[in-house]
Amino acid sequence: PVDGVRDLVRLIGPGATKRLFFTADPISADVALRIGFLEEMVEAESFQGAAERLIATILSRAPLTQRAAKSAIAAAQDASLGARAKTDAEACFASEDYAEGWQAFLEKRPPAFKGR
Numbered sequence: 001p002v003d004g005v006r007d008l009v010r011l012i013g014p015g016a017t018k019r020l021f022f023t024a025d026p027i028s029a030d031v032a033l034r035i036g037f038l039e040e041m042v043e044a045e046s047f048q049g050a051a052e053r054l055i056a057t058i059l060s061r062a063p064l065t066q067r068a069a070k071s072a073i074a075a076a077q078d079a080s081l082g083a084r085a086k087t088d089a090e091a092c093f094a095s096e097d098y099a100e101g102w103q104a105f106l107e108k109r110p111p112a113f114k115g116r
Contacts, residue, residue, distance in 0.1 A: 008020075063113060064091060064115060
């Protein structure tokens with residue numbers, strides 16, 4: 001339970017966490033969005049389309065950069081993971097995908113990432 005509370009404090013802050021725990025009041029989606037408990041809101045009938053667009057966007061991005069970002073975010077939360085984040089970042093910058101991303105940017109075209 002303590003880990004969950006710690007994660008909630010990191011996500012929404014100590015004030016919002018205290019309010020949730022001390023009042024035990026339900027919160028609206030608008031409040032959840034405002035305090036950072038939600039990233040975005042979509043209408044129920046458009047949820048599938050929004051999810052598919054998000055997935056398509058993520059899948060179109062450089063996989064090595066995503067792995068490096070994931071490692072960096074994890075390291076920001078746990079300092080013991082810093083070495084892994086550094087290794088992933090170095091691999092990203094030395095990759096074919098990095099060169100392809102720059103070339104595509106210069107040529108004003110979509111990149112064709114290969115995960116190498």
